[in-house]
Amino acid sequence: MSISRRTLLRNTAALGAFAGAGLPHIWIKNADLAYAAGGEIKVGVLFSLTGTTAIIEESLNKATLLAIEEINAAGGIKGSKIVPIVEDPASDPATFSEKARKLVVGDKCVSVFGSYTSASRKAVLPVFERQNNLYWYPTLYEGRECSKNVIYTGAVPNQQQDEFVPWLVKKFGKKFYLIGSNYIYPKEENNYCKKLLEKLGGEVVAEEYVPLGHSEFSSVINKIRSTQPNVIFSTVVGDSVVALHRQYKAAGLDPEKMPMASLTTSENEVAAMGGEAAAGHFTSAPYFMVHKSPENEKFVEAYKKRWGADKVTHFVSEACYFQTYLFKQAVEKLATSDLTPPNIRDAVKGQEVTAPQGKVRIEPENLHTWLWPKIAQAKSNGQFEILVEAKDWLKPVPYAAYPGQSCTEKGLVEKS
Template sequence: MLFESNKNNNPSRPSNSVEGLIMSNPTQATSAPWRIGVLFSRTGFMSVIEETQYQGTQLAIEEVNEAGGVCGRELVPVAYDPGSDSAAYGHYAKRLMVEDQVSTIFGCYTSSSRKAVLPVVERLNGLLWYPTLYEGFEASPNVIYTGASPNQNSLALCRYLMDTFGTRFYFVGSDYIYPRESNRVMRELLKSNGGSVVGERYVNVYARWQDFVPIIQDIKRVRPDVIFSTVVGEGTVFLYQAYANVGLDPKQVPIASLTTTEAEIAAMGFDVGEGHVTAASYFQGVEGSANNAFVQRFKKRFGADISTNMCAEASYFQLHLFAKALEQVNSLDTEVLRSMVFGTSFDAPQGAVTVNPMSGHTDLWTRIGRANRQGQFDVVSQSKEPVHADPFLIGYGRATQTGSVQ
């Protein structure tokens, strides 16, 4: 497979004379490859998780091409590494659309990186496929959201934690958009159900292990029932290690998260991660033939010791959703392609998923897992069917029904 990688290039600002070009690939008889953009950080503090998103994307592209491509044409990604710098995502998105003439982009983990790309794809009428859980309260005709929104993870997690551990929560987050907004949602859920926030601390996205020491000391002093973490990247590893170093017990006061996956557990150490809780649409241990095949292919491609995770899985299935829609319209024109994407379903490793035409978000499964000593998650609760995307929490007053799990 031809993989056009520009990993080490610095972002540039293309001339204004070409910025207004309309990018499209109308239906035509040609064998030229379909060129798509890929924006995931393979270096920097976010690479611990974004590398797996890159791998999920790469695996899906290879599968599509091995099956004959789309309409007989190969998918060729043009990839840039933003190096965990949010501003670089915007620069590279502009380069992809203006210089590389790419209209469809797969990428971004943090909300700040998505926010950097959003005005670019909206101005130039591109299409961003975003495979990461996020804080919700956004909808753009130029974004397909394939990660979970709050009604697909936060509601069920809050209910499980309050029922199992108690009502006093301590918030720890990285200091940017997603953690603060996710904590706002969680705070409202707690308030509505008789819970409380007994502490709230934020760290720089570049935080090191020593930055978490005073936070853990404060947690020991306050003695909450649950620690709710929205720390991301390498900071996740440092938080959990600091927790383990002072001898706190996850059986009594676990760290619960929406962002801690098998990738972070592997980085921190299986013993460090054991017993902590994550809400996700997907875990590697999900039962089903689609997931078994996905895990087998992923490990064969990237190494037997590499685990899949919710972000890699979303990156994988969204590429297949894209290929399915592209096969139908035979065009990368954003308006034409988007109309076909809405309502499209795919038998993903997590189970059947559908791009909800009401919001451009994806109907996903809801699961709660507890990490075990093997670095995997034991699923302790899951939805009976995909949960409809409700990014603006319109059904917030019916939280227990919308986010209920068996």
């Protein structure tokens, strides 16, 4: 077969035209598939491994990685492995935002698991909203947020307090001393607590905030002595929790008469303050390490086996663990070519998973989670004893303290 110069030219041109039309198509398709390229699904893991809050975020990193390893060991998600890209935002909101952008834009992660503090969540929020990516936030927090790009798997105020505050009033009395660290979370929680107390005819004898990291509570203890509340309602966080409990104990106050009721004291803090300082005080949370369920036994055993026998699990690390499984379920529902952050978000709406605390569900309206409130008392062995378990899971209401406002699929709605 002889090829004339003219045919060759024509054919080359045709090929060029075909390539011109065809290649972009391939490129675009590749861009679609980039989220699940080569049998790998990339996710970001964004917890501080250094800096102030590394104390707790390290355990969140560990729980997330444990769940990812378990999913991969069981064959991944429809044959694709989850590849965690771990970044250390060093407890600094600005670094959080920078690392989030790197994970979303640079690494093309399909979702990012991260944050402990509200400050760091607020810092990354613009990144996820602008890039239309998806952030999975495991911490209990103050509510009053409504984003289509965040899945909230921790408790909001109504899930920690609706049962807790009436129970405390009934058991100990109506006089509350509110003490918290000086930032947004304790203020919003106390705001809600005051609303509940108002309904119950309770009384707030003092509302006080100490600087973050504060460790000298003598004057606070004097005030507690002079106001004689029935309950000390504490939203103090971090190492201040430890100092407050130890100084309370050393001052000779009695938890049987004037217990501290905390929304933030977990097994993690109890280990640092010592069981004798924690014993007798109360915490409300959806999860405690001693909770009896086959899922929790498996979780605690796997966690200890992977990270050390002296390690504890707590209500935030549990959320890290189950939210990774929720991610898996959502991805499973999608065809590989449909794997994008907004599709995962839509797929996770209404998803249920049997978590260590019980069966949880993502509320389609506000992307928060239906959880199982529990009230527990700390024991001197460093564990809790669960005294009250909710009979039913509780709907998340992120705007519970703000009547007329509610978070819906369309965003924040205000009824006038």
